[in-house]
Structure formats: C-alpha cells, structure tokens
Amino acid sequence: MPIMCTIQMPEGRTRQEIQKVMADVSEALMRDLQTGEREVRVSVVELPRVRFMAGGVLARDMPAFQKE
Amino acid sequence: MPFVTLYLRSGCDDSAVETCMREISQAGAEIMENTLLRMVRVSVYDIPGNRIYEGGKLVGEDDLAPTVVFDIGPGRSDEAKTRFMDRIADILHENLGVDKRRVRAYVRDNTRPENFCIDGKQKDFSKKVK
Incomplete structure (x- = not known):
C-alpha cells in the first residue's frame, strides 16, 4: 500500500530540521500503518516567506521562520 | 482548514500578491460561516510561464492563468463557498x-472531518467559533 505525504511550509527551517521531520514522519507512517520501507514517500514543499500567510500574517513576519 | 492555495504565473509583483493574500484571508473570515481570520491559510505557488499549459499548449505570455484550490471542512454552506470564490x-x-473569467477554482470540501487534526488533536467541526 503506497503512502504519500506532502508537508507544505514556509522556507526558513534548517536543513537538519527538515531532514529530521521527513525521517520522523516516514517512521511514524511505516510503524502505525505497518507498511514496508519501500512504500512510504514524504516530500516537503517550502514556500517563499512572502507566499505563505496564516491568519493574515505573512511567514516573513513570523519569528519561527527566520532561521537560515 | 480553510486553506486557499493559488497557482499563478511567476513574475507577479510581490506587494500585489501580498495584498491579494490579505484580502483573501479577510474575505474568508467574513464570508465563510464558523471561520475566524486566524484559521485561514493562504499559500501561493509561482509557476514559470513555460510550465503552464491549457488544452495541451503553453498559455499566452500575458495570461496569469490563475488556479485556486480551496480546502474547507464541513459546516459551511454552498452559498458561502460560491460567494467566496467570486x-x-x-x-x-x-x-x-x-x-475574472480566467480564474478557475476548485473547492475541496469532501475531506472526512475525522481526517483533519490541529497540533495532533482531531478537529471538532461541531464547535461554533462565531
């Protein structure tokens, strides 16, 4: 059973954070859905900080996305 | 949810896009039932002009070819969704x-309510926030 997971987020997180998220999400999917290692795909889509808005606030103005 | 995703030809003026995002956020909060501004997410994908096709052909250079995808949970009326798209x-x-005639919008309102969570907790769509 192929599982696909796309995570959409503003750019500004470190490479290490993103790699850890992908590994953790993959592990959770494989564990909880009891899939084989070849059946899980996870992609992270990073949007420019001026192309993501939450609650009327641009990611550009969010402290969480000021790294890197 | 509600999430609004826009696909636009790249090259649009940043401040104009930002204004669109602010006005869409505000309109979502005003028009959609049970929706507050803090709940609205708007994201924009810039697509290079040489990657946009219509009828199998590249669209014209002056055609922004906007596509809107609106993801929304249960509890909102068809009338509100139509007004929001307009x-x-x-x-x-x-x-x-x-x-306006070139704006194509897709409303995805059939996600099972139990398949959406916030911070790991299943969203309770029966709860009224306004």
Whole structure:
C-alpha cells in the first residue's frame, strides 16, 4: 500500500530540521500503518516567506521562520 | 482548514500578491460561516510561464492563468463557498489585472472531518467559533 505525504511550509527551517521531520514522519507512517520501507514517500514543499500567510500574517513576519 | 492555495504565473509583483493574500484571508473570515481570520491559510505557488499549459499548449505570455484550490471542512454552506470564490476572482482581478473569467477554482470540501487534526488533536467541526 503506497503512502504519500506532502508537508507544505514556509522556507526558513534548517536543513537538519527538515531532514529530521521527513525521517520522523516516514517512521511514524511505516510503524502505525505497518507498511514496508519501500512504500512510504514524504516530500516537503517550502514556500517563499512572502507566499505563505496564516491568519493574515505573512511567514516573513513570523519569528519561527527566520532561521537560515 | 480553510486553506486557499493559488497557482499563478511567476513574475507577479510581490506587494500585489501580498495584498491579494490579505484580502483573501479577510474575505474568508467574513464570508465563510464558523471561520475566524486566524484559521485561514493562504499559500501561493509561482509557476514559470513555460510550465503552464491549457488544452495541451503553453498559455499566452500575458495570461496569469490563475488556479485556486480551496480546502474547507464541513459546516459551511454552498452559498458561502460560491460567494467566496467570486470574491477571490474579484480580488485577483483588482490587484493583478486578471480577467475574472480566467480564474478557475476548485473547492475541496469532501475531506472526512475525522481526517483533519490541529497540533495532533482531531478537529471538532461541531464547535461554533462565531
């Protein structure tokens, strides 16, 4: 059973954070859905900080996305 | 949810796009039932002009070819969804000069409510926030 997971987020997180998220999400999917290692795909889509808005606030103005 | 995702030809003026995003956020909070501004997410994908096709052919250079995808949970009326899509087309027309007739919108409102969570907790769509 192929599982696909796309995570959409503003750019500004470190490479290490993103790699850890992908590994953790993959592990959770494989564990909880009891899939084989070849059946899980996870992609992270990073949007420019001026192309993501939450609650009327641009990611550009969010402290969480000021790294890197 | 609600999430509004816009696909636009790249090269649009940043401040005009930002204005669109602000006005869409505000309109979502005003028009959609049980929706507050803090709940609305708007994201924009810039697509290079040589990667946009219509009828199997590249679209014209002056065609922004906007596509809107609106993800929304249960508890909102068809009338509100239609009004919101119309308002989004107006906003794109007013700020980016898009021909309203060229705005295509898809409303995805059939996600199972139990398949959406916030911070790991299943969202309770029966709870009224306004």
